[in-house]
Amino acid sequence: MPLHRQIEMSIRASIRAGRLRAEASLPPTRTLAAGLGVSRGVVVEAYQQLVAEGYLTSRSGGYTQVAASMPPDAAPASRPVARGTGLRIDFGYGRTDVSQFPRAAWLRSVRTVLATAPNDRFAYLDGRGVPELHEALCDYLNRVRGTSAVPGNMVICNGYGQGISLLIQVLVRHGARRIALEDPSANDDARVLAGAAGLDVVGIPVGPNGVQVDALHQTDADAVVLTPSHQWPTGGVLPAGARAEVIRWARRRGAIVVEDDYDAEYRYDRSPVGAMQGLAPDDIVYCGTASKTLAPGLRLGWMVLPPHLVADVTAAKVLADRGSPVIDQLTFADFLMRGEFDRHLRRMRPVYRRRRDALLNALRTRLPDLEPAGVAAGQHVVAWLPPDLEEAAVVAAAARHGLGINGVGPYRIAGPGPGGLIFGYAILGESAIGEGVALLARAIREVRGS
Structure with a gap:
C-alpha cells in the first residue's frame, strides 16, 4: 500500500476512534515526515486527501486540525450514549458487577504468593508469563472450556485489547493483508488496530446462529475474529457444522481463526458451550480474559496460540512491556488452583440469571413488540425493534428521559441493518431494570407520537 494511504488510514482510524479529538492540531507536515522517515510530499498528500x-x-499559516465535526457519511447511524451523572438508569453493556469481586478469597491468594513465591519469579521473565499461571489456566480451560491448551503455547497479556494488538502486529509481519470481523461486532479493538496497521477490514454478516460461513468463503481474508460460543451482540452460538466449515476454510487459505471467548462461562440454560480451539489448536488463537468474569481492572488476559506463532507473539509482548505484572499472575494462578474461580462463577450465575429474567419479564410486559435475542448466556440482551421504530430516534429519546442505552447500528461494518437495542443488565438491580424498561417504554411512546 502506498505510504500516503497508510498515513491516511492511521489518522482516519484515530479520528473515528476518538483518539484524535475535534479541533486537535496535527504536526506540521515537515515534522511528521521527519518522524516517519518519509518525504514531506507523502504527508502533504495524506493531509490533502483527509481535508x-x-x-x-x-x-x-499552515496549521492542520481535526475537523470540528465528522462528515455525515462517516458518522455511525447512532452513537453509543455518553455516560454521565444525568442518567437515571444505564443499560451500558460490557460491564461486570465489580461490587461482587471476591476480595477475601483474592487476598488469601495474595498472601500465599507473597509468602511462598520463589525469588526468581520477581526477576525478568521470558514475556509469556509465569509457568504457574500457564499450568493453572490450561487445567481450567481444558476442563471447563474444552480447549486443547498446553502451557508452552500460552502468552499472558494485559487483557484482550493488548492480546489482539500483539497478534495483529505479528500477522502483518507474516504478510497478512485483510482481516474479517463479524458484522455486527463490538470488536472495536481489532477493527481500529487492524485499520491502523494497514489491514483491510471486511464484515461477515451474522445470522441467528452466529457468523454466516458462506459469506466468509467470499472473502480472501488472512484472519477472522469470531465469538462462536456467544456472538456479540446477537448472542448466537455457532453450530458444529459451521465451526467445522470455518476450520476447513482456514486450512485451505492458510488463515488464522481468532476465537474471542469473552463471557461464555455465564450460560443459564445448559452447561457452557465449548470453545472451538479444541477442534483445531494449530489453526485457532484462543483469547480469554478475566474482565467479564472477575473484573476488568485486573487487566488479565491470555492467548493460547498455534505453535508457529508463539515465538513471534512472545517477542512482541517483550517489546511492548517486558511482561505482565508477576504478583497478579501468581495470585490468579493460586486463585484458580484453589477452586475460587469456579466458586465465584457458580455464585454469580444465579445473580445474573435473576437480572436477565427481570429484564425479559419487563420487556414482555411493557414492550411486547420488541424481540429479545441472545438471552441464554452472557451479561446483555439484544432486543430487535419493530420496523416502525428508528434506532437512533429511540436511543436519543431514551437519553432525554435519563436512560442510557446503545443501539446495534454503531457496531455494523457494512452499513445499515435491522434496528436493535443492547441491554446490559449485569450491574443493575432488578428494581432498576424494571424502572429502566418503564423509561424506555415512555421514550418509545414519545417517538411514535412524534
Missing part, C-alpha cells in the same frame, strides 16, 4: 474527505481542516 477533501472532511476529516481535517487547513488553516492559514
Whole structure:
C-alpha cells in the first residue's frame, strides 16, 4: 500500500476512534515526515486527501486540525450514549458487577504468593508469563472450556485489547493483508488496530446462529475474529457444522481463526458451550480474559496460540512491556488452583440469571413488540425493534428521559441493518431494570407520537 494511504488510514482510524479529538492540531507536515522517515510530499498528500474527505481542516499559516465535526457519511447511524451523572438508569453493556469481586478469597491468594513465591519469579521473565499461571489456566480451560491448551503455547497479556494488538502486529509481519470481523461486532479493538496497521477490514454478516460461513468463503481474508460460543451482540452460538466449515476454510487459505471467548462461562440454560480451539489448536488463537468474569481492572488476559506463532507473539509482548505484572499472575494462578474461580462463577450465575429474567419479564410486559435475542448466556440482551421504530430516534429519546442505552447500528461494518437495542443488565438491580424498561417504554411512546 502506498505510504500516503497508510498515513491516511492511521489518522482516519484515530479520528473515528476518538483518539484524535475535534479541533486537535496535527504536526506540521515537515515534522511528521521527519518522524516517519518519509518525504514531506507523502504527508502533504495524506493531509490533502483527509481535508477533501472532511476529516481535517487547513488553516492559514499552515496549521492542520481535526475537523470540528465528522462528515455525515462517516458518522455511525447512532452513537453509543455518553455516560454521565444525568442518567437515571444505564443499560451500558460490557460491564461486570465489580461490587461482587471476591476480595477475601483474592487476598488469601495474595498472601500465599507473597509468602511462598520463589525469588526468581520477581526477576525478568521470558514475556509469556509465569509457568504457574500457564499450568493453572490450561487445567481450567481444558476442563471447563474444552480447549486443547498446553502451557508452552500460552502468552499472558494485559487483557484482550493488548492480546489482539500483539497478534495483529505479528500477522502483518507474516504478510497478512485483510482481516474479517463479524458484522455486527463490538470488536472495536481489532477493527481500529487492524485499520491502523494497514489491514483491510471486511464484515461477515451474522445470522441467528452466529457468523454466516458462506459469506466468509467470499472473502480472501488472512484472519477472522469470531465469538462462536456467544456472538456479540446477537448472542448466537455457532453450530458444529459451521465451526467445522470455518476450520476447513482456514486450512485451505492458510488463515488464522481468532476465537474471542469473552463471557461464555455465564450460560443459564445448559452447561457452557465449548470453545472451538479444541477442534483445531494449530489453526485457532484462543483469547480469554478475566474482565467479564472477575473484573476488568485486573487487566488479565491470555492467548493460547498455534505453535508457529508463539515465538513471534512472545517477542512482541517483550517489546511492548517486558511482561505482565508477576504478583497478579501468581495470585490468579493460586486463585484458580484453589477452586475460587469456579466458586465465584457458580455464585454469580444465579445473580445474573435473576437480572436477565427481570429484564425479559419487563420487556414482555411493557414492550411486547420488541424481540429479545441472545438471552441464554452472557451479561446483555439484544432486543430487535419493530420496523416502525428508528434506532437512533429511540436511543436519543431514551437519553432525554435519563436512560442510557446503545443501539446495534454503531457496531455494523457494512452499513445499515435491522434496528436493535443492547441491554446490559449485569450491574443493575432488578428494581432498576424494571424502572429502566418503564423509561424506555415512555421514550418509545414519545417517538411514535412524534
